Amino acid sequence: MRIGLIGTGRIGSFHAALLARNPAVASLVVTDPDATRASEVAVRTGATPVAGAEEVFGAGVDAVVIASATSAHADLIGRAARAGLPVFCEKPIALDLAGTLGALREVERAGSVLQLGFMRRFDAGYAAARTAVRAGALGRLHTVRATTSDPAPPPAPYLPLSGGLFRDCLVHDFDILRWVTGREVREVYATGSDAGPAMFREAGDVDTAAALLTLDDGTLATATATRCNGAGYDVRMELAGERDQIAVGLDDRTPITSAEPQGPPAPAKPWPGFLERFAPAYEAELDAFLCVVRGELANPCDGGEALHALRIAEACELSRRQHRPVRMTEIAES
Numbered sequence: 001m002r003i004g005l006i007g008t009g010r011i012g013s014f015h016a017a018l019l020a021r022n023p024a025v026a027s028l029v030v031t032d033p034d035a036t037r038a039s040e041v042a043v044r045t046g047a048t049p050v051a052g053a054e055e056v057f058g059a060g061v062d063a064v065v066i067a068s069a070t071s072a073h074a075d076l077i078g079r080a081a082r083a084g085l086p087v088f089c090e091k092p093i094a095l096d097l098a099g100t101l102g103a104l105r106e107v108e109r110a111g112s113v114l115q116l117g118f119m120r121r122f123d124a125g126y127a128a129a130r131t132a133v134r135a136g137a138l139g140r141l142h143t144v145r146a147t148t149s150d151p152a153p154p155p156a157p158y159l160p161l162s163g164g165l166f167r168d169c170l171v172h173d174f175d176i177l178r179w180v181t182g183r184e185v186r187e188v189y190a191t192g193s194d195a196g197p198a199m200f201r202e203a204g205d206v207d208t209a210a211a212l213l214t215l216d217d218g219t220l221a222t223a224t225a226t227r228c229n230g231a232g233y234d235v236r237m238e239l240a241g242e243r244d245q246i247a248v249g250l251d252d253r254t255p256i257t258s259a260e261p262q263g264p265p266a267p268a269k270p271w272p273g274f275l276e277r278f279a280p281a282y283e284a285e286l287d288a289f290l291c292v293v294r295g296e297l298a299n300p301c302d303g304g305e306a307l308h309a310l311r312i313a314e315a316c317e318l319s320r321r322q323h324r325p326v327r328m329t330e331i332a333e334s
Contacts, residue, residue: 001024001062001293001294002025002026002027002028002059002060002061002062003019003025003027003028003061003063003064003065003290004028004029004030004056004057004059004061004064004065004085005019005028005030005047005056005064005067006030006053006056006066006067006072006076007031007066007068007069008030008031008032008040008041008067009032009037009069010275011275012032012041012067013037013041013044014282015065015067015282015286016028016030016041016045016047017044017045018283018286019045020046020047022286022287022290024287024290024294025290027048028045028048029047029048029049029056029061030042030045030049030050031049031052031053031055031056035049057079057083061085062085062293063086063088063293064076064080064085064086064087064088065087065089065286065289066080066090070092070094070095070161070162070163071161073089073094073103074093074100074102074103077093077103077106077303078103078106078107080112081107081109081110081112082106082110085112086112086115086289086292087107087112087113087114087115088115088285088286088289089114089116090117091116091118091171091172091175091309092163092167092168092171092306092310093116093303093306093310095163095167097310097311097331100307100310101307103303104304104307107303113292113293114299114302115285115289115299115300115301116302116305116306118172118176118179118285118301118305118306118309119278119281119284120172120175120176120235121176121179121281121300122281122282122284122288122300123248123278123280123281124281125248125249126179128246128248129180129239129246129248130179130182132239133180133181133182137243137244138240138241138242138243139241139242139243140241140242140243141181141217141219141239141241142219142220142240142242143238143239144177144180144181144219144220144221144222144238144239144240145221145222145236145238145240146176146221146222146223146224146236146238147173147223147224147225147234147236147237148169148170148172148173148225148234148235149224149226149255150169150225150226150227150228150233151229151231151232151233151255151273152227152228153196153197153199153200153227153228154227156199156202160203160204164204164205165192165205165206165208165209165225166190166313166314166316166317167310167313167314167317169225169227170209170211170316171309171312172309173223173225173237174213174223174309175305175308177221177223178305178308179305180237180239181221183217183219184215184308184328185215185216185221185312185315185328186214186215186327187213187214187325187327188211188212188213188214188312188315188316188325188326189211189212189319189324189326190209190210190211190212190315190317190319190326191210191319191323192206192320193206193207193208193209194207195207195208196228197228207226207227207228208224208225208227208228209224209225209226209316210222210224211223211224211316211319213312231255231257232267232272233255233271233272233273233274233277234249234254234255234256234271235277236248236249236250236254237249249277252267252268253267253270253271253277254270254271255267255270285301307333311331311332311333312328315327315330315331318330318331
């Protein structure tokens with residue numbers, strides 16, 4: 001296949017390398033507003049650089065991968081849909097519900113394919129946890145604890161464009177919570193702290209957040225996140241039931257040190273970031289997308305999944321700002 005890639009920043013260049021070595025990809029066309037960056041990626045991967053998105057759509061590609069700035073996602077999804085091209089897009093579709101719903105309407109009208117980049121669904125640990133929960137191995141699930149901790153804050157100019165910690169970061173936890181448990185969130189109560197670097201206060205964002213989520217079967221889930229975890233990149237999920245409990249993301253690179261005299265040693269090489277931690281999952285999700293394009297696999301994560309996760313993030317942000325519980329029925333669904 002001939003694949004078009006829009007966006008060659010950090011995640012885009014990573015995707016370019018994965019696509020270039022995938023045996024299903026015969027050729028790759030790339031573009032980026034920074035032409036020098038696109039050319040450098042093209043040299044490394046053997047891709048063909050072009051001037052812009054329209055050139056990608058007109059280059060005879062079979063599908064498009066969108067890894068551009070978030071603000072461009074919804075428009076590019078719509079343009080690809082109108083061109084009849086299957087799309088893989090990094091989350092989110094848009095930073096608000098209106099933009100998300102607009103893009104989804106474009107995809108529905110065109111009858112095209114949109115797969116969202118929630119890579120945790122393709123991680124071996126989360127997949128094993130989903131299997132255990134669905135098989136009843138834990139018994140009645142009563143508690144879920146999810147955490148996402150970045151080792152260092154992003155650049156200050158990124159924050160006003162990110163949508164905030166709930167939409168940009170915790171949205172992954174909200175998606176994987178639904179995927180692993182098979183349940184929907186009924187109510188949220190969320191709060192956050194901006195006591196860290198001043199750039200968070202200046203952007204109206206928080207550097208640390210916590211949410212209590214009540215699922216539709218009464219299971220209680222907590223989701224926490226921070227941009228300031230100096231020990232390393234830490235993404236985990238713990239699921240506790242009446243019969244057993246399991247943990248995802250607990251290995252010899254988890255950046256946590258036991259205070260117990262007989263506890264395990266501190267990790268010698270903690271995870272430095274998401275690309276390293278989830279490298280196999282990123283590759284698996286692009287493999288899945290190429291199978292979807294060939295008609296060999298049903299879409300494993302369509303745009304509706306992104307809408308569900310964004311609605312939870314919207315509810316958490318509303319709860320944080322208004323200091324109250326928010327029921328999901330308060331957040332527009334369609």
